[in-house]
Amino acid sequence: MAPRKIKPGVHSVGAIDWDRRLFDSLIPLPLGTSYNAYLVQGQDKVALIDTVEPGLAKDLFANLDELGVKKIDYVVCHHAEQDHSGSIPAVLARYPGSKVVTNQKCADLLSSHLRVPTTACEIVPDGAVLDLGGRSLQFIFAPWVHWPETMFSYLREDKILFTCDFFGSHFATGTLYADDEHHVYLSAKRYYAEIMMPFRQKYGVYLQKIDALAPEIIAPSHGPIYRRPEFILDAYKDWTSDTVKNEALVAYVSMHGSTKIMVDRLVDRLVTQGINVKQFDLATIDIGELAMALVDAATLVLATPTVLNGPHPAAVYAAYLAGAIKPKLRHAVIIGSQAWGGKTVDTLKGLLAGLKLEMFDPLMSKGLPTSEDLLAVDRLAETIQSRHAALMPTGA
Numbered sequence: 001m002a003p004r005k006i007k008p009g010v011h012s013v014g015a016i017d018w019d020r021r022l023f024d025s026l027i028p029l030p031l032g033t034s035y036n037a038y039l040v041q042g043q044d045k046v047a048l049i050d051t052v053e054p055g056l057a058k059d060l061f062a063n064l065d066e067l068g069v070k071k072i073d074y075v076v077c078h079h080a081e082q083d084h085s086g087s088i089p090a091v092l093a094r095y096p097g098s099k100v101v102t103n104q105k106c107a108d109l110l111s112s113h114l115r116v117p118t119t120a121c122e123i124v125p126d127g128a129v130l131d132l133g134g135r136s137l138q139f140i141f142a143p144w145v146h147w148p149e150t151m152f153s154y155l156r157e158d159k160i161l162f163t164c165d166f167f168g169s170h171f172a173t174g175t176l177y178a179d180d181e182h183h184v185y186l187s188a189k190r191y192y193a194e195i196m197m198p199f200r201q202k203y204g205v206y207l208q209k210i211d212a213l214a215p216e217i218i219a220p221s222h223g224p225i226y227r228r229p230e231f232i233l234d235a236y237k238d239w240t241s242d243t244v245k246n247e248a249l250v251a252y253v254s255m256h257g258s259t260k261i262m263v264d265r266l267v268d269r270l271v272t273q274g275i276n277v278k279q280f281d282l283a284t285i286d287i288g289e290l291a292m293a294l295v296d297a298a299t300l301v302l303a304t305p306t307v308l309n310g311p312h313p314a315a316v317y318a319a320y321l322a323g324a325i326k327p328k329l330r331h332a333v334i335i336g337s338q339a340w341g342g343k344t345v346d347t348l349k350g351l352l353a354g355l356k357l358e359m360f361d362p363l364m365s366k367g368l369p370t371s372e373d374l375l376a377v378d379r380l381a382e383t384i385q386s387r388h389a390a391l392m393p394t395g396a
């Protein structure tokens with residue numbers, strides 16, 4: 001992908017990874033991704049903001065060559081994770097004399113992860129300003145978006161905020177700007193759920209700082225650029241708020257159909273009572289879809305048969321994921337089936353314990369659900385509905 005002009009002297013020069021389908025050997029990428037890097041040319045100095053996944057450094061260099069770049073004075077490193085920092089050693093080798101501009105914590109991580117010598121780094125404090133001649137970059141520390149060293153840069157004269165992973169989306173597209181807001185919203189929400197949500201309570205202060213800056217453009221390091229910043233700022237304010245929606249996430253796995261009978265009855269009753277249900281079969285689910293559904297849900301229903309004395313491994317994975325990404329759920333319940341007992345409920349409750357949820361009484365049928373089991377499911381639906389009504393008195 002050729003370099004793309006954002007403003008005179010400010011170009012997007014990163015790489016698009018159209019075909020990548022898995023990130024960190026963990027996160028599905030149904031739409032690929034991009035590693036955005038930005039070239040900012042002042043009257044005196046040239047800064048490269050972040051780099052790209054090392055395997056695509058050739059694309060970055062082709063873009064810099066196309067712009068006729070012979071010298072880079074500064075490589076601003078917002079974040080030491082290798083999809084943005086991994087090409088820094090190659091950049092330093094190609095442009096001798098360039099300095100990595102970053103914070104101390106990031107320099108330490110670059111040293112341990114990539115063997116970038118600390119002598120190659122110029123350490124800046126929070127709020128420092130780097131003068132490029134007619135243009136200046138102000139650094140804003142933003143720990144835990146999503147590592148402890150992360151920071152933003154604000155190109156003050158052009159009102160462009162570079163936020164690295166914050167506001168990013170795994171969305172490979174040839175379109176520079178996020179004008180297709182429906183599709184970008186879904187990709188950005190998936191990205192938030194998978195990457196940012198565990199630290200959501202830290203983000204209010206960053207969102208306030210960004211509001212005060214009033215940037216005209218927000219340029220993250222994955223996915224398209226926002227030239228209507230309020231679109232992504234409003235989305236993040238909603239996702240990071242403490243407000244849950246009238247939604248129940250029903251994540252199930254069934255081996256011989258008994259658990260599915262319980263699930264079908266519960267979903268039917270919840271829907272009848274006006275609850276927005278999102279149901280996923282854990283045997284086939286893309287975990288990104290599950291993570292997205294956890295952003296807003298008030299209740300998690302985890303349904304599993306008992307296998308070898310415990311939950312189905314797919315249910316263990318889902319419970320572990322929910323515990324790790326820390327959604328703003330309020331309630332959870334475990335339902336399912338068993339043949340002769342086991343530790344299914346205790347195991348799953350243990351994995352969810354860190355979320356400090358109200359756990360409703362579990363419902364485990366012995367084999368095929370009886371009429372009494374199904375009536376208990378109906379009562380569970382009523383309990384969930386009453387809790388939701390208390391959270392959302394207007395029925396929102």
Ligand code: FEO
Binds near residue numbers: 081082083084146222
């Ligand atoms: Fe896109 Fe945390 O790296």
